[in-house]
Amino acid sequence: MAASADSATIKAVTDAYVTFFNGGAPADQRIAVVEKGQVFAPVLQAQAGNPQAQGISVTVSAVKPVDATHADVTYTLLMGGNPVLPDQTGQAIKDGAQWKVAATTFCALLALQGGQSSAC
Numbered sequence: 001m002a003a004s005a006d007s008a009t010i011k012a013v014t015d016a017y018v019t020f021f022n023g024g025a026p027a028d029q030r031i032a033v034v035e036k037g038q039v040f041a042p043v044l045q046a047q048a049g050n051p052q053a054q055g056i057s058v059t060v061s062a063v064k065p066v067d068a069t070h071a072d073v074t075y076t077l078l079m080g081g082n083p084v085l086p087d088q089t090g091q092a093i094k095d096g097a098q099w100k101v102a103a104t105t106f107c108a109l110l111a112l113q114g115g116q117s118s119a120c
Helices: 008-018 027-032 037-048 051-055 103-112
Strands: 056-067 070-079 080-094 100-103
Touching: 008 027, 008 037, 008 056, 008 080, 027 103, 037 070, 037 103, 051 056, 070 103, 100 103
Parallel strands: none
Antiparallel strands: 056 070, 070 080, 080 100
16 A cells, blocks of 8 residues: 655655756766666766757656655656646656656656667
């Protein structure tokens, strides 16, 4: 049975998503908030140099804990402030004390873009 999300969990998961999907954030900040970040580093560093990626952001509309270390996340990906992928379902994973964007979520988006990573 899933627990309800407490405000600290909702904030931590939302913060991880907002940081990760901030196209203007430095690659090292994005690497720190995604599961398998070091494996994704080359992809994230390449995206950091892409002017189109700079306009990406996200809004999180729901965080639903699955268990103590996993949560389902409903989010909308924005480009230049306009929704391009509304109401997507992603996951968050608790790595130690830190909530991160789950690798499966980033892999699914990479696949949509025609990209890939050895972490997927």
